[in-house]
Amino acid sequence: MTEILSSAQMRAIEAAQIESGAVSGLELMERAGRGVVDSLRAHWPDSPLRAVILCGPGNNGGDGYVVARMLTELGWKVRLWAPIAPTTPDAVANAQRWAALGRTEAELDPACLSGSLVVDALFGTGLTRPVGAQFWKALEFAQQAKAPIVAIDILSGICADTGQIRSEGGYLSRGADLTITFQAAKLGHVLLPGGAMTGALRIVDIGLEEPLGDLCRGPSGAHVAHAVARPPVAQLAKQSGHKFDYGHALVLSGGVGRGGGARLAARAALRIGAGLVTLCCPPAALIENAARLDAVMLRRVADAGALVRALDDPRVTALCIGPGLGLGARESALVAAALHSKRPIVLDADALTLIAQDRGLRALVHEACVLTPHAGEFARLWPELGHTSLSKLDATLRAAEDIGGVVLLKGADTVIARPDGFPKIHAALRERAVPWLATAGAGDVLAGLITGLLARGIPPSEAASIGTWLHAEAACLFGPGLVADDLPDIVPDVLRRLGA
Structure with a gap:
């Protein structure tokens, strides 16, 4: 139950x-x-x-x-x-x-x-x-x-x-x-x-x-909460078909020296089964990212106009924006262009900060968005919810209703809510405790897992729940000593154990 x-x-x-x-x-x-x-x-x-x-x-x-x-x-x-x-x-x-x-x-x-x-x-x-x-x-x-x-x-x-x-x-x-x-x-x-x-x-x-x-x-x-459960194999298994049958995810990256988070997200999206994943970065960062990536493709995206052109391709099925992105005018315009596309999007890290600072960007958030704040980012987005006696569950429910998208409030007690309710809780406690997930970049991997699931056509709330479970399961399987780079590479073992 x-x-x-x-x-x-x-x-x-x-x-x-x-x-x-x-x-x-x-x-x-x-x-x-x-x-x-x-x-x-x-x-x-x-x-x-x-x-x-x-x-x-x-x-x-x-x-x-x-x-x-x-x-x-x-x-x-x-x-x-x-x-x-x-x-x-x-x-x-x-x-x-x-x-x-x-x-x-x-x-x-x-x-x-x-x-x-x-x-x-x-x-x-x-x-x-x-x-x-x-x-x-x-x-x-x-x-x-x-x-x-x-x-x-x-x-x-x-x-x-x-x-x-x-x-x-x-x-x-x-x-x-x-x-x-x-x-x-x-x-x-x-x-x-x-x-x-x-x-x-x-x-x-x-x-x-x-x-x-x-x-x-x-x-x-x-508003009855449910525990995030082991995902059904049918949602994760692949049948015969073309790579585009499993979606094409774009991951937006920051400039030179800022691509680590986006690379982690891109590799996670690919590992979870997106057919193609492209990392979009400024031209100056292309060589740096090319030296670190093989299966993940690269695309020059200097500005919002270049992103709009990339999104002219209807085969692009999901985006991830935020990890290592930056907080300037270019980045704000990229977030706006991504949101205007109405594609399924994971909004993480710097994208959340930009939305918290700009009412215009905030108004563009839609029901196919998954926002993945930690406690500090949540407080910047909803300061009024952080200074009440509300439970974490009730605060997340109100936030999702306010923003009009899925909100995933991270922690050992991760809470996920849709704009119309239906909350889920993943408790990484007791036998599923994974304290070693408290490491830099782990959240970027979670964002990538959810993006890959969105690219495959899984609805936002389900993608958030499945991604959260897989993220913790990979950490459980790896154990102490985990760093974020390990997580995408342990995902295949998790999928094999699920029978996917």
């Missing part, structure tokens, strides 16, 4: 099922507790059969009472700390069930944490204000005691909608060891910094697939 839900979306799904009579809140809590118990036993098959459950006053605490009861029935030694009495009907009911088996402690003895699994059922996705120190300190005591921490739904203190930490007086230095959530991942599991504090993530099916599907198909489905 690839949906990534907000807390409100998850609550709406649960409420609809309960109101329909298909299931009760108590039954959902029972299913959740059973899923937690099964998951933690699978994750730690040789656990010491000791647990400390930390319960809050809401339904997350109710899940904790269920877990405490079930583990006790399995023969575990369980202690339960609840500094605040339960306040929701289902949590009250399960606290009463627990009371028949064990005692609820109002004071936490840190000594009891050592040698136990610690289950965080304090606040979960129901967090509405910063967590007080007495609560997150309990988790800190567990870490100091070297006790594994299991978070139910989400680690208490992380906002389930933004991934931001919401706590008073500090917070944990490390996250959970295991997070167990229900039916679908939540935004706070994949948006930073929460995504980095989640630990291993397990998603437990509690029988809500049908209403979840209804949400994604309904009017609000345009």
Whole structure:
């Protein structure tokens, strides 16, 4: 399942099922507790059969009472700390069930944490204000005691909608060891910094697939986020045909000594399967680029007029403009000419800066454009979105709607949105963490991958998603020591592993 839900979306799904009579809140809590118990036993098959459950006053605490009861029935030694009495009907009911088996402690003895699994059922996705120190300190005591921490739904203190930490007086230095959530991942599991504090993530099916599907198909489905998934082989494989059947990409380059980024993008576009790729550069830079390129073709483009003439060829199917381009009048005119062509375009690096500086250029952006800003470039393009409490997801959605093109906001938690919504998130976290992508030129390769996919006729949002996945997969495959030059050359191995 690839949906990534907000807390409100998850609550709406649960409420609809309960109101329909298909299931009760108590039954959902029972299913959740059973899923937690099964998951933690699978994750730690040789656990010491000791647990400390930390319960809050809401339904997350109710899940904790269920877990405490079930583990006790399995023969575990369980202690339960609840500094605040339960306040929701289902949590009250399960606290009463627990009371028949064990005692609820109002004071936490840190000594009891050592040698136990610690289950965080304090606040979960129901967090509405910063967590007080007495609560997150309990988790800190567990870490100091070297006790594994299991978070139910989400680690208490992380906002389930933004991934931001919401706590008073500090917070944990490390996250959970295991997070167990229900039916679908939540935004706070994949948006930073929460995504980095989640630990291993397990998603437990509690029988809500049908209403979840209804949400994604309904009017609000345009704003249900999905995880960027492994691309289908059919979109990447080649059949017999002519090179022009797979498109012709133009990559615009800067002047002498500034062609590295464009060369990286051009090689990536060719590796991902564009039939032809031409690097367009000023005449003075032709020899420099010729010395570094063979399969990539070259064309003199001294000014916007020369680019317009190049675009007279209808076989040109996509452009990449920005890497190493420069910020002068020539470059601004090149961006304008590229946008006027209405071809699919990747706008990166210097092109984004030029658009941020010029309202006229900004107005030319169209729905076949893919903008690939990092956080600094995004702030220059949309300063009003960088100084709000918006999540990265919501900021990207608003930016795409404002600019009228696809926006790909880069990071370990890359967010991609179309002008009409339909956001996707690629979380390069946990088993897909690729910190070595933090290297000069890696973004130019991503721009080239997306350009090559656009040249092949893949729609902008899909090209952005597939390019992001391939970019991270290539880095995963190469591993530490990666530099940007390595990325295009590892793409064939990625494609072979996909079966393309």
